[in-house]
Amino acid sequence: MKLDARKQKVLEAIVIDYIATAEPVGSRTIARKYNLGVSPATIRNEMADLEEMGLIEQPHTSAGRIPSDTGYRYYVDCLMKRAIIAEEVQALIERAFQTKIKQLEDLIQIVGKVLSQITNYTALVLAPQIGKSTLQLIQLMLIEPGKALVVIVTDSGRIENKVLEIPENLTKEDLELVSKILNDKFKGISLNEWKQIMLRDLYSQLITQKKVLTLILELIDTILTVDNEDKVYLGGTLNILNQPEFKDVTKVRNLFELLEKEDVLRELLKDNSGDEVTVRIGTENKYEVMQDCSIITATYRLNGEVIGTIGVLGPTRMHYSKAVSIVEYLTQVLSLSIKKL
Amino acid sequence: MKLDARKQKVLEAIVIDYIATAEPVGSRTIARKYNLGVSPATIRNEMADLEEMGLIEQPHTSAGRIPSDTGYRYYVDCLMKRAIIAEEVQALIERAFQTKIKQLEDLIQIVGKVLSQITNYTALVLAPQIGKSTLQLIQLMLIEPGKALVVIVTDSGRIENKVLEIPENLTKEDLELVSKILNDKFKGISLNEWKQIMLRDLYSQLITQKKVLTLILELIDTILTVDNEDKVYLGGTLNILNQPEFKDVTKVRNLFELLEKEDVLRELLKDNSGDEVTVRIGTENKYEVMQDCSIITATYRLNGEVIGTIGVLGPTRMHYSKAVSIVEYLTQVLSLSIKKL
């Protein structure tokens, strides 16, 4: 879709003004506020064209125009410039990352909090997949006969613990032995690779201690299946209530219900199309209750490999340039911080 | 406050009807639905008296009456009978508790979920104070030089982990030694008692290994100060949106903001006046945004000692008899389940 310079300016004005005011934008307003050097009548003509192209629409005949989803799309793809992040915002972020961060979870939380706070939208953070990260420490402990606690620490700083049922006759010493073997064998290896290695290699070594073999099998299974789901952090949910488009409680309700489902959040964050910041606008979202929301996502990395995603969720009438800038910036800061961890 | 039998009946009718319909109750309605054997006119006279006593009020001149907070209070204290818990509800609860529960956290979550689901209000659960429960297992592990992981398991099934900074020169063996000493010394002793014992007893034993002493001091401090706050589970928050009194978004917003603060929740649950089920109605709550909410709380126990609280939060126009019954019932089930754990 090609637009001449003036049409672009008009579209941009409509998008920007509507984002700011949440009111349909009329030709007069544009002429007054965004000096394009032409009269309202001219702008009206341009607007009629833009509407025909499907970039803007009219809520009703005697109202101004609002951007359609494709209008926002055009704006985001072609017109929008990255907003410059204000000094004080950068300072705020820096300060937030200077608090003591010992675990991955702390980091995730901080990012989420900062992101929602700065953007005034809802923040989503997807923590690194445990399967991808490598093992740093695994330890089995006996809580009481028949019950063991397993703790796993990964290189990305994630800590997981889980209670396991074990055969009653296993002793503390057995568990320590198993811990030792697992540590020796698997340190530095990604959890996803375990299964293969385990079957090939471990079996021979452990056949001597048959009774612990079953335990290990169950253990690995537990870790890899149940807890291989990524943690999602959700923050600033209440920011949604600031938006005039959500003054209707049932709408809020529907959206909140969706956001309560972790797997939905995971999915939202995961279909990030790749390298770049991804923006998903209105009806581009597959969930119906989210069709007047937009999501901006971007990935962060460890050693060059993508390990997680962060994003913000706001109304379609979202401050895209600002939000995109901040999301992008925070992935960088986050990538760096994880490396330090 | 003394009320004759008929006034009681009228008040009860108003409360029950208003709870069910959320509409002011008129004299005709009462005469028709709750056959007191008298005409609307008589009921009107009674209602005038009740209003003078402050038990009911009129939203405006030509409307029916609604209970005032003191009206609800009278109802709860004097008129209300425990609702009988339906068979299918009991069955539902039983089924919920039959899922495998390995950790305290699982249990807390299940209770919260069940409670909010059954009552259709918001559920609050306060997990046992870690300081009160006794130590079952403590283990220190070296993650990397200068960084250790400490895991604590208490008798109530609670599991806590925490990353500690330690002197660089401490080895894996040092940590194991410390773990062993701590386990031997403290097993079965409540965490609150640690500090005293530690100073008196441990010091002499550890003076030989000076370098670990500092560690332990820090460790104990960390555990007792930072993590001594109780975990609070909050569930069914969205149920609030079902209530017609919360069709206004700003009201919702205010309440939700309050509920996001863990310490507020903790406080709400903690000022439970003692043994009995406690009901706090409307303005009896100290937070302004909660002045058209009521909270019902009750405590649960382990070995006769109170270790936590559960509660539901709903509108003042709450189904008290049902809610009280269920809260009470669930504390019993919960106490039992914890014992098993």
Added chain:
DNA sequence: ATTTAGCACTCAATTGGGGAGAGTGCTAAC
């Protein structure tokens, strides 16, 4: 060939009655 001024037109939002309905309080009779 654009651009602009002017004007008629449309539609949502607001305003202001005018019942209808629900419920009350009071009075007088039972």
Added chain:
DNA sequence: GTTAGCACTCTCCCCAATTGAGTGCTAAAT
């Protein structure tokens, strides 16, 4: 003490009229 009757007071809802913002079209101006 209870009840029937009745006037009175509100809210709620519907309807019509008005207002105001904004448009589209046409004809004139550049």
